[in-house]
Structure formats: C-alpha cells, structure tokens
Amino acid sequence: MYAGIDLGGTNIACAIGDAEGHIVAERSVPTHSHEGPSAVLDRIARLIREMAPRVDAVGMGLPGRVDREAGISQFxxxxxxxWRDVPVSQILRAPLQAPVYLLNDARLATLGELTFGGREDWLRKFGTVVFFTLGTGVGGGIVVEGKLRLGPWGAAGEVGHQTIIPDGLLCGCGNRGCLETVASAPALSGEGVRLMRSGLAPQLHQLVEGEASRITPQQMSAAALAGDAAVMEAIERVAAYLGIAIANIVSLLHPELVVLGGGMAQMGEVLLQPVRQQVVRRVGMFPAHGVRIEQSALGDRAGVMGGLALAARSGQV
Amino acid sequence: MYAGIDLGGTNIACAIGDAEGHIVAERSVPTHSHEGPSAVLDRIARLIREMAPRVDAVGMGLPGRVDREAGISQFxxxxxxxWRDVPVSQILRAPLQAPVYLLNDARLATLGELTFGGREDWLRKFGTVVFFTLGTGVGGGIVVEGKLRLGPWGAAGEVGHQTIIPDGLLCGCGNRGCLETVASAPALSGEGVRLMRSGLAPQLHQLVEGEASRITPQQMSAAALAGDAAVMEAIERVAAYLGIAIANIVSLLHPELVVLGGGMAQMGEVLLQPVRQQVVRRVGMFPAHGVRIEQSALGDRAGVMGGLALAARSGQV
Structure with a gap:
C-alpha cells in the first residue's frame, strides 16, 4: 500500500492505494498554511496514519520547486x-516509517495522468505527451518518449510561463504576459464578473444569482451554452491564447497527445473545441490534426494518483 | 569516407570527410532550383563524384519535410x-553506389553542431540542447538527453514558428507573428534599410555606401558598434524577440545549452548579450543563469558536418 499526497495552498489531498492505482481510501483536509511547515507536515502524517495503519512509501506533490534527491522543499x-529549505522527506519519514518521495505538483499530476489515465500502453512507454494543469495557476509537465522531463532542478515543464503577450500583464513569476496571466481560472472568472456587472451576461447573472464570488469557469461555460454571447467570446479568447501556447509546443516537440487537466479543463468541449481549431490554424510547418488534445481522465485525482505512481516507483520518474 | 550535402534554395554545399568530422574537400555550387529536381540531383551526384572517387554513404539536408525511412522529399x-514526393535517396544511390540518408536541414545542422561542435562529451551524450539557425528563415532542432527529437514526421524542432506576436505579420508557414517574422535576417536588414533611408543610420550608410542591397545583419552590427544608436535599438528589439522564444523553450525543457547558428548568429556578442539578458529576465520559475547561450562553433559548416555524422551513423540520429 502507498500514500499519494497533493499539497496545495488551500487543501491537502490524500489517497491510499496500490501500484495499479486502485484507491482504497481518499480524503482532503484544509492546509492552513499560515500555521507553518511543521504544523502542516504533522497534519499530513496524522492524515495518512488515520487512513492506513502502514504504507510502504509516500509520493508527494508540492506547489513549487523541490530538491528531489535531498527531499527538501526549495521555493x-x-x-x-x-517553506524554503524544509527537509520534508526526513520530517515525514519518522512518524510514517516509510520513505517519502517529492515532486513538483504539476509534474506529479503528469505522472499520474500518464500512468493511470487509461492511455494506450505504447503512449505510456514511448509517447511524447504534454500536460497542462489549468487552475489558479497554469502548470504542467512534458513527457518525451515516455520519460518525464524534469531538467537539472525538476523545474522543466513550466508550460504556463511561456510569454504570450510580450508587453502583457505582470505574472506571479516576475515575467510579463505569461500564459498564466491570460488563461488561468482567475483571469477568466474576472472577465465573467466584469461582463456580468456590465449587463452583458444575463444567463451568468441568473446562474450565480448575481454573486460575483460564485463565478467559476464552469459556470461561465454553462452561461455561454445557455446563450451569453459575450461570455462565449471571453472563453474563446482564453482558448485562443491556450491554443497559441499548445501550438508553440507542438511545433517544438510534435507530441502525440496534449492533456488538459485542473479545474478549468472541466469546462470540456466549450473550451477544447476552439483550442483544437487554434492549434491547427497556428501550426504551419506540418499538419497538426493528428495531435490529440484531450481532457484529463483523472480530473482532481491526477495529483494523488501520481503520488501513488511515484511511491510505487521508489521515487524514480 | 562520407559525403555531407546541404541543399539550400540558393546553394548546394558539399563536404567530403570521415566519421570524426575531418574534412578533406569542400565545395559549394549554385542550386538553380528552377531547373527541377532531376537536374539538381544530377548536379549533386556529379559534385560528389568530382570530389571523391567513392564514398561509403551520404548524409543530406533538405530545406523542409522529408520521409526519412523512404528517402523521399515531402514538402x-x-x-x-x-520537389513533392521525389525519391531522392533512390535517385542518388545509383550514380553514387552508396546509401543516401535524408534529414531536414536545420535538424542536420543540429546534429552537426552536437557531434562536431567541440562540446563536452557528457553534453553530447546526455545533454538537452536547443539549436537555432538564424537566416532567411528561422529553423532549428531540439536534442533531449542526447537524442535529436524528430517526432513522427521528422518535423519537431521548429523553434522559429512559435507565435511571438498573436496578431502579428503573416509568416511563410501560414501562421501570424512567428519568431521568423520578427527575428529573421530579412526582417532585421529591412529595418536597417528603413533606418538608413530615414537618416537615422549614418554609420550604416557609410559602411554600405548607401546601397540598401548591401545591408546585412553583420553590417548592422558593425554600424551599431560604430555609434548608430537607432541600429543598436533595432538589433536589441530582435534580440528581445529571440530572447522570448528562447525563454519559452527554457521554461519548457530547461536545456543545458542553446546554440545560435546561421548567418545572423555571426553578429556575435552584439546580438548574444541582449538575448542572454532577456532570457534571464523572462524565465521566472527558476534561475536561468546556468543555461549557456552560445554562438555556433561550426558556422556555415554545421549542415555539411551534420551530413557526415548522419552518413557515418547510417542514418540513425
């Protein structure tokens, strides 16, 4: 039995399961990150022990840069x-009596999707696959011929920090005009709020009963399908930016598959269709119709399932 | 002995050499591509036979998409x-009595640079390297952990067809705002012509004696160093766009090395310095100082030397 942990700024998700991805228990608790690393790590250890008397190994995703070899959170x-330079693996190992392997959360979700996403065997072993997590931030991972590309610091795969608008908005990473600034859930929802307040989104207004805080990408997709043309236009604009980012990667690596995960991917075809159109339009050097662009099969579970895969593989990716 | 051929729209370059990249003979003749494939291929066969009584294999770069397995030019x-669907390998095999291996020209130059560019052994075997050919077009190649990434059709590695300006100029590939539209030799030289005609580039005017057709990126770099501030600004603008494209790839793949080749790379540090600054500024998710950005060691020879490498490896990349 293994434990998969997905540590986020808001919640800690945990799954207990085997090397085939069969989950026997699953839970999520608030992170309360203001309490500091030792309180949060203590909470994680208790959570795992409550869910399983013992585990053979733990695979854990952290939202940022980690030193995989040393088991330390970096940034x-x-x-x-x-959280800078916390020996996470060492701290958790004592109470759990099991090795703890770390990975960036988006790369962990990529590993989960590749291992347990119901993909064909050849794709898993030899395929080139690009994974996007579309949420508050835009993260991802890149698999080249079956191997997750991590780079010297496990920092490769930052698909959300391509510059899309050279003189665009300031991004959390310090750059300007990253994909994350124009195609994240907050960027899209913010535009939903503006359209609703401008009277351009009557269906959205009805769906969320006029409450801005209830607007999500999924509510916007429902409003667009119900007839809000301005909301549809906002979604298509985000899809166009996302399509540029995907087309750039397709021109560079010609992957067989692009998987969209994270909360925003649950918008489904309303988002996916214009993304696919944009990619075919933007990739000029070869026909890109053959590149599959699909919604994640695992949804929210990609991270914890990646944790199971990482634990079962003793930290080897 | 092997022959390396670099077929371009203007010239055919040929080198005869061994598997260690020692060149014993080298020549370049006009392509005269209007005469059609059979005349051009006949010229290539004669050129090789004039230069070497016999060769064991030929490695040849073509400016576009090829079917490597079948030895056919595609697009x-x-x-x-x-040139669509010409069985190039078969046609050349008869007069040369040797196997002929094809590859896209920019990927061939990447192979040449990686094999004979004087890089450290580990980098050649395990390194992740990105190569740009900056010329009339912008091509390239990507090596992931020592292996040239070709993709299903040998079309991966199109670093010049990332969208830099979403609603930018029409590119030859059909897309808008590709790196090639803003950072190719004609784009930069065209701006040099404009600045000279506007009276903003007195040094450039003197260097080319007022003749627009003599303006090249290298002349512009000389004019910038001699004091033409407007020319320096134009170069820095191109460097900024190139820096965006490189930063995007660094965020995605975190390579150890980026090599700039092709005629425009011969501008040297005037181009390289602002490129390096832009990359460090744009990569926000991890410090990118460690990524080396260097000028090609082989210059114009990268293609033919890649041909020698391809021939010596019996077409395996």
Whole structure:
C-alpha cells in the first residue's frame, strides 16, 4: 500500500492505494498554511496514519520547486516563506516509517495522468505527451518518449510561463504576459464578473444569482451554452491564447497527445473545441490534426494518483 | 569516407570527410532550383563524384519535410513544387553506389553542431540542447538527453514558428507573428534599410555606401558598434524577440545549452548579450543563469558536418 499526497495552498489531498492505482481510501483536509511547515507536515502524517495503519512509501506533490534527491522543499511561491529549505522527506519519514518521495505538483499530476489515465500502453512507454494543469495557476509537465522531463532542478515543464503577450500583464513569476496571466481560472472568472456587472451576461447573472464570488469557469461555460454571447467570446479568447501556447509546443516537440487537466479543463468541449481549431490554424510547418488534445481522465485525482505512481516507483520518474 | 550535402534554395554545399568530422574537400555550387529536381540531383551526384572517387554513404539536408525511412522529399516550402514526393535517396544511390540518408536541414545542422561542435562529451551524450539557425528563415532542432527529437514526421524542432506576436505579420508557414517574422535576417536588414533611408543610420550608410542591397545583419552590427544608436535599438528589439522564444523553450525543457547558428548568429556578442539578458529576465520559475547561450562553433559548416555524422551513423540520429 502507498500514500499519494497533493499539497496545495488551500487543501491537502490524500489517497491510499496500490501500484495499479486502485484507491482504497481518499480524503482532503484544509492546509492552513499560515500555521507553518511543521504544523502542516504533522497534519499530513496524522492524515495518512488515520487512513492506513502502514504504507510502504509516500509520493508527494508540492506547489513549487523541490530538491528531489535531498527531499527538501526549495521555493513554493504560493506558500509562506518558512517553506524554503524544509527537509520534508526526513520530517515525514519518522512518524510514517516509510520513505517519502517529492515532486513538483504539476509534474506529479503528469505522472499520474500518464500512468493511470487509461492511455494506450505504447503512449505510456514511448509517447511524447504534454500536460497542462489549468487552475489558479497554469502548470504542467512534458513527457518525451515516455520519460518525464524534469531538467537539472525538476523545474522543466513550466508550460504556463511561456510569454504570450510580450508587453502583457505582470505574472506571479516576475515575467510579463505569461500564459498564466491570460488563461488561468482567475483571469477568466474576472472577465465573467466584469461582463456580468456590465449587463452583458444575463444567463451568468441568473446562474450565480448575481454573486460575483460564485463565478467559476464552469459556470461561465454553462452561461455561454445557455446563450451569453459575450461570455462565449471571453472563453474563446482564453482558448485562443491556450491554443497559441499548445501550438508553440507542438511545433517544438510534435507530441502525440496534449492533456488538459485542473479545474478549468472541466469546462470540456466549450473550451477544447476552439483550442483544437487554434492549434491547427497556428501550426504551419506540418499538419497538426493528428495531435490529440484531450481532457484529463483523472480530473482532481491526477495529483494523488501520481503520488501513488511515484511511491510505487521508489521515487524514480 | 562520407559525403555531407546541404541543399539550400540558393546553394548546394558539399563536404567530403570521415566519421570524426575531418574534412578533406569542400565545395559549394549554385542550386538553380528552377531547373527541377532531376537536374539538381544530377548536379549533386556529379559534385560528389568530382570530389571523391567513392564514398561509403551520404548524409543530406533538405530545406523542409522529408520521409526519412523512404528517402523521399515531402514538402520544401522554398523550392519548386516538383520537389513533392521525389525519391531522392533512390535517385542518388545509383550514380553514387552508396546509401543516401535524408534529414531536414536545420535538424542536420543540429546534429552537426552536437557531434562536431567541440562540446563536452557528457553534453553530447546526455545533454538537452536547443539549436537555432538564424537566416532567411528561422529553423532549428531540439536534442533531449542526447537524442535529436524528430517526432513522427521528422518535423519537431521548429523553434522559429512559435507565435511571438498573436496578431502579428503573416509568416511563410501560414501562421501570424512567428519568431521568423520578427527575428529573421530579412526582417532585421529591412529595418536597417528603413533606418538608413530615414537618416537615422549614418554609420550604416557609410559602411554600405548607401546601397540598401548591401545591408546585412553583420553590417548592422558593425554600424551599431560604430555609434548608430537607432541600429543598436533595432538589433536589441530582435534580440528581445529571440530572447522570448528562447525563454519559452527554457521554461519548457530547461536545456543545458542553446546554440545560435546561421548567418545572423555571426553578429556575435552584439546580438548574444541582449538575448542572454532577456532570457534571464523572462524565465521566472527558476534561475536561468546556468543555461549557456552560445554562438555556433561550426558556422556555415554545421549542415555539411551534420551530413557526415548522419552518413557515418547510417542514418540513425
């Protein structure tokens, strides 16, 4: 039995399962990251012990840069700064009596999707696959011929930090005009709020009963399908930016498959169709029709299932 | 002995050499591509036979998409349409009595640079390297952990067809705002012509004696160093766009090395310095200082030397 952990700024998700991805228990608890690393790690250890008497190994995703060899968190942009240089693996190993393997959360979700996403065997073993997590941030991972590309610091795969608008908005990473600035859930929802307040989104207004805080990409997709043309236009604009980012990667690597995961991917075909059109339009050097662009099969579970895969593989990716 | 051929729209370059990249003879003749494939291939066969009594194999770069397995040219955008589906390897094999291996020209130059560019052994075997050919077009190649990434059709590695300006100029590939539209030799030289005609480039005017047709990126770099501030600004603008494209790839793949080749790379540090600054500024998710950005060691010879490498490896890349 293994434990898969997905540590986020808001919640800690945990799954207990085997090397084939069969989950026997699953839970999510609030992170309360302001309490600091030791309180949060203590919470994770208790959570795992409550769910399984013992586990053979733990695979854990952290929202940022980690030193995989040493099992240390390095730079988690959306967490308190005390997380810098915390020996996470060592701290958790004592109470759990099991090795703890770390990976960036988006790369972990990529591993989960590749291992347990119901893909064909050849794709898993030899395929070139690009994974996007579309949520508050835009992260991802790149698999080249069956191997997750991590680079010297496990930092490769940052598909959300391509520059899309050279003089665009300031991004959390310090750059301007990254994909994340124009195609994240907050960017899209923010535009939904504006359209609703401008009276251009009557269906959205009805769906969320006028409450801006209830607007999500999925509510916007429902409103667009119900007839809000302005909301549809906002979605298509985001899809066009996302399509540029995907087309850039297709021109560079010609992957067999692009998988869209994270909360925003649950918009489904309303988002996927204009993305596919944009990719075919933008890739001029070869016909890109053959590149599959699909929604994640695992949804929210990609991270914890990646954790199971990482644990079962003793940290080897 | 092997022959390396680099077939371009203007010239055919040929080198005769061994598997270690020692060149014993080298020549370049005009392509005269309007004469059609059989005349051009006949010229290539004669050129090789004049230079070497016999060769064991030929490695040849074509400016576009080829079917490597079948040895057929598929789509050469800057050559006459008769080049579609020409069995190049078969046609050349008879007069040369040697196998002929094909590859896209920019990928062939990447192979040449990687094999004979004087790089460290580990980099050649395990390194992740990105190569740009900066010329009339912008091509390239990507090596992931020592292996040239070709993709299903040998079409991966099109670093010049990333969208840099979403609603930018029409590119030869059909897309808008590709790197090639803003950072190719004609784009930069065209701006040099404009600046000279506007009276903003007195040094450039003197260097080329007022003749627009003599303006090249290298002349512009000389004019910028001699004091033409407007020319320096034009170069820095191109460097910024190139820096965006490189930064995007660094965020995606975190390569150890980026090599700039092709005629425009001969501008040297005037181009390289602002490129390096832009890359460090644009890559926000991890420090990118460690990624080396260097000028090609082989210059114009990268293609033919890649041909020698391809021939010596019996077409395996």
């Amino acid at each position: 988690l942009p959306n967490m308190p700064t005390q | 050469l955008p800057n050559m006459p349409t008769q």
